[in-house]
Amino acid sequence: MHVSRRSRLRHASCFGSLILMAVFTVLACSRPAHALPAFARKYGLRCSACHESWPMLNYFGQKFKDNGYQLMNDRDAPIWQNPSYWPVTFRITPIWHRVSTGKVLVDTYSAGNPIPTGTAIQRITTNGFDLSGLDFHTGGTLEKNFSFYVLPSSDNTGAFHFESVFARLDNLFGSPWLNVKLGKFELDNLLSEKRILTLTGNGGIYQLYHFIPVGDGNIFGQIGDNQLGLEVMGHSWNDRTRYSAALLSSSDGTVGLPYGNGYTGFFTASQAFDTGKAGVQRIGAYAMVGEAPTSWLTSGGPSSYIAGSGTGNKGFSREGFVGLFYFGQHVDLQVVTQHGEDSAWFGQGYGDVIDSISVLNNTTGTVLPAGSRSPTWNGVLFEPHYIYSPQLIFIGRYETIRMSQQSTPGTPSNLGNISTYTLGFRYNPFMTSRAGFAWHNEYNWLHQDGTAPDGSNLNSSEVLTGFDFDF
Amino acid sequence: MQRNNLRKWLLSVGAVAVVALPMPSWAQLTKYDLETRLGIEAHVGDVTGHAKDAKPDYRRYCVGCHGELGDGNGENFPWIDPKPRDFQLGVFKCRSTPTGTLPLDQDLFDTIARGMDRSNMPQWSTFTKQERADLVAWVKHFSPRWTNEKPGTPITIPPEPEVTPERIKAGRDVFARVQCWKCHGVLGQANGPSAATLTDDLGRPIAAFNFTEGARPKCGDTDRDIYRIFMTGLDGTPMPSFADNIKPDEAWDLVFYLRTLMSQPSKEKAMAKQLGLKPVDPNAPAGQQ
Numbered sequence: 001m002h003v004s005r006r007s008r009l010r011h012a013s014c015f016g017s018l019i020l021m022a023v024f025t026v027l028a029c030s031r032p033a034h035a036l037p038a039f040a041r042k043y044g045l046r047c048s049a050c051h052e053s054w055p056m057l058n059y060f061g062q063k064f065k066d067n068g069y070q071l072m073n074d075r076d077a078p079i080w081q082n083p084s085y086w087p088v089t090f091r092i093t094p095i096w097h098r099v100s101t102g103k104v105l106v107d108t109y110s111a112g113n114p115i116p117t118g119t120a121i122q123r124i125t126t127n128g129f130d131l132s133g134l135d136f137h138t139g140g141t142l143e144k145n146f147s148f149y150v151l152p153s154s155d156n157t158g159a160f161h162f163e164s165v166f167a168r169l170d171n172l173f174g175s176p177w178l179n180v181k182l183g184k185f186e187l188d189n190l191l192s193e194k195r196i197l198t199l200t201g202n203g204g205i206y207q208l209y210h211f212i213p214v215g216d217g218n219i220f221g222q223i224g225d226n227q228l229g230l231e232v233m234g235h236s237w238n239d240r241t242r243y244s245a246a247l248l249s250s251s252d253g254t255v256g257l258p259y260g261n262g263y264t265g266f267f268t269a270s271q272a273f274d275t276g277k278a279g280v281q282r283i284g285a286y287a288m289v290g291e292a293p294t295s296w297l298t299s300g301g302p303s304s305y306i307a308g309s310g311t312g313n314k315g316f317s318r319e320g321f322v323g324l325f326y327f328g329q330h331v332d333l334q335v336v337t338q339h340g341e342d343s344a345w346f347g348q349g350y351g352d353v354i355d356s357i358s359v360l361n362n363t364t365g366t367v368l369p370a371g372s373r374s375p376t377w378n379g380v381l382f383e384p385h386y387i388y389s390p391q392l393i394f395i396g397r398y399e400t401i402r403m404s405q406q407s408t409p410g411t412p413s414n415l416g417n418i419s420t421y422t423l424g425f426r427y428n429p430f431m432t433s434r435a436g437f438a439w440h441n442e443y444n445w446l447h448q449d450g451t452a453p454d455g456s457n458l459n460s461s462e463v464l465t466g467f468d469f470d471f
Numbered sequence: 472m473q474r475n476n477l478r479k480w481l482l483s484v485g486a487v488a489v490v491a492l493p494m495p496s497w498a499q500l501t502k503y504d505l506e507t508r509l510g511i512e513a514h515v516g517d518v519t520g521h522a523k524d525a526k527p528d529y530r531r532y533c534v535g536c537h538g539e540l541g542d543g544n545g546e547n548f549p550w551i552d553p554k555p556r557d558f559q560l561g562v563f564k565c566r567s568t569p570t571g572t573l574p575l576d577q578d579l580f581d582t583i584a585r586g587m588d589r590s591n592m593p594q595w596s597t598f599t600k601q602e603r604a605d606l607v608a609w610v611k612h613f614s615p616r617w618t619n620e621k622p623g624t625p626i627t628i629p630p631e632p633e634v635t636p637e638r639i640k641a642g643r644d645v646f647a648r649v650q651c652w653k654c655h656g657v658l659g660q661a662n663g664p665s666a667a668t669l670t671d672d673l674g675r676p677i678a679a680f681n682f683t684e685g686a687r688p689k690c691g692d693t694d695r696d697i698y699r700i701f702m703t704g705l706d707g708t709p710m711p712s713f714a715d716n717i718k719p720d721e722a723w724d725l726v727f728y729l730r731t732l733m734s735q736p737s738k739e740k741a742m743a744k745q746l747g748l749k750p751v752d753p754n755a756p757a758g759q760q
Contacts, residue, residue, distance in 0.1 A: 043593070044535070044536060044547040044550060044551045044591045045532075045535060045591075045593070046531075046532075046534070046535040048530075048532070049531065049532050049535070058531075059597040060532070060597045063596075063597055071586075071594070072593075072594060073586060073588050073589075073593060073594070074588055074589050074684075074686045075591065237596070238596040238597060239597060274599040274600060274601075275599065276518075276599055276600070276601040277524065277601050277602075279599060279602070280597065280598075280599055329527040329528060389527070390530060390531045431535075432535070432546055433535055433547055
């Protein structure tokens with residue numbers, strides 16, 4: 001039986017999408033987020049001073065972060081602190097959740113026969129009590145204008161990795177316009193995924209920050225992942241004007257140089273405006289432009305790739321606008337847009353062979369199938385909040401991503417399109433400068449076109465309730 | 472004799488009652504009392520602040536230290552030093568108005584954005600002007616003083632003269648004459664003979680300003696701010712107003728001399744170094760520094 005390359009790719013893509021979603025679920029359940037009662041204790045400020053609702057920063061918290069976790073007063077340097085102060089925060093979230101994934105390919109059996117006799121498509125729904133991963137946040141100042149952040153983070157099995165590790169030189173030459181950070185850090189996304197207010201598998205990330213077209217082999221353009229590199233950023237004294245420029249290894253934050261010698265640039269700029277009673281509005285733009293390997297040396301066979309041997313760099317880009325809009329003290333709306341493009345090589349499934357067995361190797365003499373094009377897409381996310389009080393916030397989100405060009409001509413134009421809704425609320429029964437506790441409730445529904453095993457649309461949903469706390 | 476004693480006793484009780492009775496009206500201020508003053512406004516430039524609109528911001532940013540009733544008794548009270556301001560007293564350090572008077576709305580507006588160095592009050596510079604003006608009105612609504620009194624008339628600050636070595640030397644003489652060194656120390660290190668005994672108006676220990684450690688003066692760090700500080704005093708603290716003791720010209724001389732004590736580089740500091748200026752001698756006869 002002849003199986004066409006397109007068909008093979010498509011099945012690989014569907015399988016890849018499922019794997020991707022499963023990975024996202026695991027990642028999101030263990031998603032490290034930054035909210036530090038250690039800072040609140042140091043400065044005697046309530047969580048609400050820096051957080052819209054923790055862990056999401058408000059404007060004051062963003063300024064504090066931009067100043068290198070400093071208030072820019074004499075309380076910043078650690079030599080003025082109580083010697084017993086220890087800048088460490090623990091965060092973990094016990095939850096109950098119900099996850100439902102439609103159209104999972106399952107084996108079928110005939111009566112009395114232990115050998116599968118066929119396959120069928122079925123919805124899988126599971127529920128129960130669970131845990132998030134555990135985050136150890138430690139950050140602050142080593143000396144005035146020398147700040148640091150270290151975040152060992154585990155998944156929910158207790159396997160640890162370094163989510164963030166960086167040191168930062170703040171206010172170089174006495175100017176807030178020049179700060180330099182080196183290490184592994186979150187990109188300067190104005191709508192921070194690490195401070196996301198939602199926790200479900202698909203709702204606990206911004207799909208826009210991780211989107212990969214079906215069958216695409218490029219994992220390196222995920223702006224939601226912490227990256228290894230060097231960042232220069234600056235801001236005006238009141239943080240109204242901000243910019244950042246980062247040079248990153250094209251490794252998606254993976255340590256140990258497992259890929260090649262590709263680099264990526266990430267740039268942001270934004271301006272905030274005083275609009276009286278409505279609050280401070282901010283608009284900005286971002287761009288990620290990079291290249292990453294598609295060719296790999298092997299040793300001992302075509303699938304024995306040599307880590308660090310990646311060459312044949314191909315390009316990719318992500319760019320968009322960000323708007324943080326406030327409508328008084330109770331309502332705000334966060335908006336992010338994105339236009340993305342990957343090289344046709346990535347679009348045809350070449351790229352990261354280290355992490356994904358389904359990705360192809362661009363060996364000598366490889367040519368792309370005729371008509372191959374760079375996959376492109378557009379997306380937008382809207383996240384409104386209603387803040388009843390600093391202790392109670394209602395969250396909504398709608399994200400949609402639409403392919404504007406498939407890599408392989410003839411591919412359904414909507415293959416891989418995503419729409420997702422998230423609704424939830426977080427209630428903090430108390431608000432102090434010592435610890436954080438939120439009763440978290442959330443529902444997420446995600447729809448993806450054409451990624452079910454039979455090529456039809458795939459829907460999944462999750463409902464979650466839990467106690468999110470840090471101390 | 473017994474009758475005399477009784478009369479004295481009654482007089483004493485009466486005097487105590489006259490002094491003490493108004494105090495519970497502040498100390499026992501209730502939410503109801505505050506609600507009656509929610510209509511209070513603040514006027515800063517062309518912006519009008521409304522107390523009622525500031526409640527969410529106050530709850531979000533301020534209540535942890537200043538407390539629900541503005542009495543400085545938030546949950547952080549036990550842990551922080553200096554203690555948060557009690558807004559019910561209507562007494563403020565940073566004013567452009569004479570000692571003992573209420574500040575202008577602009578003074579409170581500036582204080583919110585500037586913060587208070589060497590305290591837990593950060594620079595709340597991220598608010599819009601409107602939000603800040605609303606918070607000024609909210610701060611005012613805690614104290615009955617704002618309904619009974621008008622703010623003072625701002626002091627006049629003459630134009631800053633040119634710095635000269637003579638002026639710096641003259642400033643040192645003023646520093647000696649009005650005995651700044653008693654609290655701030657002869658080198659400005661906050662170690663004068665009275666430094667250890669200082670308390671604020673509520674009897675809590677308070678430190679003198681140390682000019683040498685790089686901190687910003689609480690009420691601003693421009694020359695005009697420093698001039699204003701010793702001509703208005705910092706109400707509620709042992710730092711008095713010297714408006715009656717120092718002439719405007721002498722006040723500028725003192726500003727220039729204080730700059731020589733500060734750790735930050737300045738032309739005054741360079742001039743003092745060139746002059747070989749020595750610290751004041753507390754034991755020198757008056758006028759012979």
